[in-house]
Amino acid sequence: MTLQEPKQSRFKKSHINAIIRYIILIFIGFILIYPILWMFGASFKENADIFGSVALLPPFERIVWDHFPAAWQLSTHNTIAFYYMNTLRFLVPRVLFTILSCTITAYGISRFNFPGKKIFFTVVIVTLLMPEVAFRIPVYVLMRDLGLLNTFTSLWIQDAFAVNSFFVFMIIQFMRTIPRELDEAAAIDGCNALQTLWYILVPVLRPIIISVGLFTFMWGMNDYLGPLIYLTGAENRPLSLALAAMVDFDVLVPFGRVFAAASLGLLPTIGIFFACSRFFVESVTNSGGKE
Amino acid sequence: MSAPADNAAKKANVRKKIKLTAYFLLIPWFLGITVFRLYPMVMNLYYSFTDFHPLGEPIWIGIENYRHMFTIDPVFWPSVRATLFYVLIGTPLVMAAAFFIAFVLNFKLKGVNLFRTVYYIPSILGGNVAVSILWVRMFHPIGPVNTVLNTFGIEHINWFGQPTFAPFTLIILSAWQFGSVMLIFLAALQNVSPTLYEAADIDGARKWRQLFAITLPIITPVMLFNSINVLLRHFQEFNAAALITGGGPLNSTRFLNLYIYEMAFPQLRLGYASALTWILLAGIGVLTAILFTTSRRWVHYSD
Numbered sequence: 345m346t347l348q349e350p351k352q353s354r355f356k357k358s359h360i361n362a363i364i365r366y367i368i369l370i371f372i373g374f375i376l377i378y379p380i381l382w383m384f385g386a387s388f389k390e391n392a393d394i395f396g397s398v399a400l401l402p403p404f405e406r407i408v409w410d411h412f413p414a415a416w417q418l419s420t421h422n423t424i425a426f427y428y429m430n431t432l433r434f435l436v437p438r439v440l441f442t443i444l445s446c447t448i449t450a451y452g453i454s455r456f457n458f459p460g461k462k463i464f465f466t467v468v469i470v471t472l473l474m475p476e477v478a479f480r481i482p483v484y485v486l487m488r489d490l491g492l493l494n495t496f497t498s499l500w501i502q503d504a505f506a507v508n509s510f511f512v513f514m515i516i517q518f519m520r521t522i523p524r525e526l527d528e529a530a531a532i533d534g535c536n537a538l539q540t541l542w543y544i545l546v547p548v549l550r551p552i553i554i555s556v557g558l559f560t561f562m563w564g565m566n567d568y569l570g571p572l573i574y575l576t577g578a579e580n581r582p583l584s585l586a587l588a589a590m591v592d593f594d595v596l597v598p599f600g601r602v603f604a605a606a607s608l609g610l611l612p613t614i615g616i617f618f619a620c621s622r623f624f625v626e627s628v629t630n631s632g633g634k635e
Numbered sequence: 636m637s638a639p640a641d642n643a644a645k646k647a648n649v650r651k652k653i654k655l656t657a658y659f660l661l662i663p664w665f666l667g668i669t670v671f672r673l674y675p676m677v678m679n680l681y682y683s684f685t686d687f688h689p690l691g692e693p694i695w696i697g698i699e700n701y702r703h704m705f706t707i708d709p710v711f712w713p714s715v716r717a718t719l720f721y722v723l724i725g726t727p728l729v730m731a732a733a734f735f736i737a738f739v740l741n742f743k744l745k746g747v748n749l750f751r752t753v754y755y756i757p758s759i760l761g762g763n764v765a766v767s768i769l770w771v772r773m774f775h776p777i778g779p780v781n782t783v784l785n786t787f788g789i790e791h792i793n794w795f796g797q798p799t800f801a802p803f804t805l806i807i808l809s810a811w812q813f814g815s816v817m818l819i820f821l822a823a824l825q826n827v828s829p830t831l832y833e834a835a836d837i838d839g840a841r842k843w844r845q846l847f848a849i850t851l852p853i854i855t856p857v858m859l860f861n862s863i864n865v866l867l868r869h870f871q872e873f874n875a876a877a878l879i880t881g882g883g884p885l886n887s888t889r890f891l892n893l894y895i896y897e898m899a900f901p902q903l904r905l906g907y908a909s910a911l912t913w914i915l916l917a918g919i920g921v922l923t924a925i926l927f928t929t930s931r932r933w934v935h936y937s938d
Contacts, residue, residue, distance in 0.1 A: 365739050372736065373753050376811065380760070382779060383769045396777045449664040456657035464661065471672055473863075473923070475871050477892055478916055481682060481899055481909050482675035488689065505667025512664070532645065537656040566762035568874045573900055587764040591771055591878050599772070606765035617759050621752045624759070628815050629822040 380610070387411050387604035394599045408600055415604035418586055424608055430575075431582040434499035435564040442560045443553055445506035450515035451541050455527055468516070471509040484573060498574040499567075503560075511556045514627070518552040519545065555627035558620055565613050583609055682909035689903055700910035711911075713886035714894045717802065718918065721890060722869040725806045729865050730858075733813040737820035738846075751821070754814045761812035767878035771795075774804045795880060798887035805875045805888055809868075816861050823857040824850065855934040862926055870919050891915040 378400075385400040388411065393402040402408070418424045453464050483502070492498040506512055522545060530540040546553070568584045575582060587609050590602050617624065683700055685693035704711045736754060740747055760766050774780050774794040781791060794800045827850060835845045851858075873892045876882060882889035882897075891911060899908035 362742070362744060365742055365744060368739050369736075369744075369750050373750060376754060376757055379766075379769055379773055379811075380756070382773075383765075386772075394772075396782050398779045398782050445663055445667070448660055452657050452660035452664070456653050456660075458654045458657045461657075467668060471668065473867070474672070474676075475867060475916070475919060477871060477895060477912055478679060479672060479675035480895075481905050481912065482678035483671060484899070485678070485682075485689070485905070486670070486675070502667065502671045504663070505671060506664040507667045507671050531653075532642070537653070537660065562759055563762075566760075566764075566874070568762075568764050568878070569896065572896075584764045587768065588878060591764070591768050602768060603772075606768045609765035610760055610763060613760060613763065614756070617756065618752075621755070625748075625751050625755060625818060628755070628818045 383603050384607050387415075387600050387607050389600050391599050394603075408598075411598065411600040411604040412608070414598075414601045415608055418605060424583070424586075424605065427581060427583040427586040428612075430496075430580055431565065431584070434496040434571075434582070435561060437496075438500040438503045438564055439557050439560045441500055441504040442508060442511060443557050445504055446508060446511040446515055446556060447546070447549065447553060448541070449506040450512050450519055451537075451545065453512070454516045454519045455524065455545075465516075468509045468512050471507075472513055480573075487574065492574075494575060494577045494580060496575075496580065499570050508560075511559075514556065515549065515552055518549060522548050551623060552627065554620070555623045558616070558623055559627075561616065562613060679909050679912055682906050683913055684910075685906040687904075687906035687909070689905055693906060696906070700907050703907070704910060704914070710886055710889060710894065714889045714891050715914070715918075717887055717889055718870065718891045718915070720802055721806060721809075721872065721888075722866060722918075722922070724802075725809045725869045726862065726865050728806065728810045729813050729816060729869075730862060732810055733816035733861070734820050736813065737817045737824055738850075740817075740821055741824040751818060754817060756814070758812045758814035761808065762874050764874070764878060766808075767875060770804065770808055770875070770879050796884060798885045801880050801884055801887050804879060805872070808875050808879070809872070816865060819857060819861055820854065823854040827853050852935045855930075856936060859926065859930050859934050863923055866922055866926070867919065870915065870922075891918070 381400050382398070385402070386394050388407050388409070389397075389402040390406055390408055393399075393406060416424050418427060453461065453468065487493055487498045487501075492501065526544050527540050530544045531537075535543065566584070568588060571582050571585050572588075575585065587606060590605060682693055684695060684697055686696045686699075687693040740750060744750075772778050776791065776793055780794070784792065792800055794804050831849050831853075832845060835849060840848065871892050872890055873896065876888045876890045876893045877896070880888040882893055892915065895908045895911045895915065898904045898911060902908075
């Protein structure tokens with residue numbers, strides 16, 4: 345590249361660069377989304393149109409409309425709504441308690457000076473890296489001794505005690521950006537610690553609290569192992585277990601119906617994701633960038 | 636309230652109270668860490684030396700579980716092998732895909748936000764049981780994957796029937812979820828000061844050289860952060876292996892996390908499962924330690 349290079353060719357070069365990038369991005373984006381679209385499309389297909397077909401939609405005259413109504417009646421006794429409700433019965437407390445306990449803990453660790461503060465923060469960092477499998481069996485034994493097996497409580501009780509260090513850490517990082525003078529001013533004005541948290545900090549923390557809630561919700565919707573271990577009774581079966589029973593479905597079943605059920609299983613997640621994608625993308629972006 | 640002295644005394648009083656308040660606020664967390672983290676960790680070690688059926692109490696048997704695992708159990712070594720294969724192939728693949736896309740996206744393009752959102756969708760859905768249903772069909776002998784491969788002249792691959800191919804269905808599923816890692820890379824790339832590139836341009840450094848001399852060194856701390864996360868994620872894969880391949884064929888996808896579950900819950904051998912847990916933890920520990928110790932050589936901390 346010489347200095348004499350005409351301006352026009354430079355302009356062209358950057359255009360070509362952009363076009364190549366767009367082609368790569370659109371191509372990869374299509375590959376990434378294709379499986380999901382294929383599944384939605386297959387929910388309207390006959391078996392013959394599913395096998396060996398890469399088409400997203402069936403020929404118009406063969407569109408099957410009743411896979412979705414049939415999938416709604418997921419099992420002989422229950423509609424899909426029943427399984428959704430069971431999922432929500434542990435997921436709603438999980439989301440609320442995670443937000444509550446992690447916010448209070450992050451507040452306690454980051455906004456006060458007290459002996460042991462550094463050790464506490466270290467404990468948060470160390471537990472951040474500890475995999476869940478390290479506690480799985482003893483926690484199961486603990487739940488057995490507490491008589492909590494086959495209860496929804498077993499799936500959220502830990503979250504009431506701020507055990508998710510990842511979220512505690514995320515909130516601490518966010519809190520550091522809020523000036524501490526605000527707390528002191530509130531304290532002098534007669535706010536107690538919880539009032540300070542509620543009236544002064546929580547309004548500022550809103551985006552991170554929403555992110556924590558959303559992540560807890562998404563991971564909970566995907567949680568299969570937890571219900572598999574703890575929710576053994578048919579009356580408590582959540583959506584993830586109901587769908588798991590359909591993975592090895594029989595060839596005689598209309599495939600489209602199974603795909604319709606799977607699509608119904610993903611719909612709330614996708615809906616909430618698009619409604620709140622800003623929070624997801626921003627909080628993931630921040631989680632690695634800040635030291 | 637006019638005297639400043641009055642205010643100062645009040646402040647001191649408030650500070651004293653604050654200490655107690657902090658401990659008070661941290662009671663739930665302290666209980667949680669002790670009861671659900673510390674105590675279980677210790678008990679897990681103890682259980683690994685016992686024979687423990689969930690309806691009874693643990694019976695001390697010394698190192699018998701470990702001896703059985705290393706010398707008799709025909710599934711243990713294949714399971715270790717399957718786990719390592721998945722971790723060692725999957726982790727670099729996710730990292731490379733994530734970095735490549737972040738690199739392509741790090742450009743003044745219209746619609747970057749849309750791409751970011753779309754690429755993130757698989758990360759949100761990937762662990763869902765519904766996606767496992769989908770994956771089984773995608774890689775079905777007459778599913779869309781084979782249909783596409785056929786047009787390139789690649790004949791009929793039996794993805795779930797052969798130990799050579801089955802792990803790749805899960806590795807591809809994991810690579811599909813590169814979005815969250817990519818977003819972290821992208822944020823790091825966008826933080827690289829443009830003046831560095833301008834200086835390199837003036838010096839006549841080629842774009843390729845700029846990538847290796849400027850971009851990569853600057854984002855090495857993020858690279859370390861991401862690789863540890865991705866490594867941990869791969870070591871703990873459960874849903875896909877349990878639902879899509881069921882650990883087969885010939886244990887080629889029976890990852891330790893799945894094997895631990897199978898021993899503990901369907902088989903009710905809690906002691907043995909606890910011993911297996913320590914092998915998984917050791918694996919995580921060793922690879923993380925390798926990353927950390929070598930990081931002194933390849934991670935550059937600028938400021």
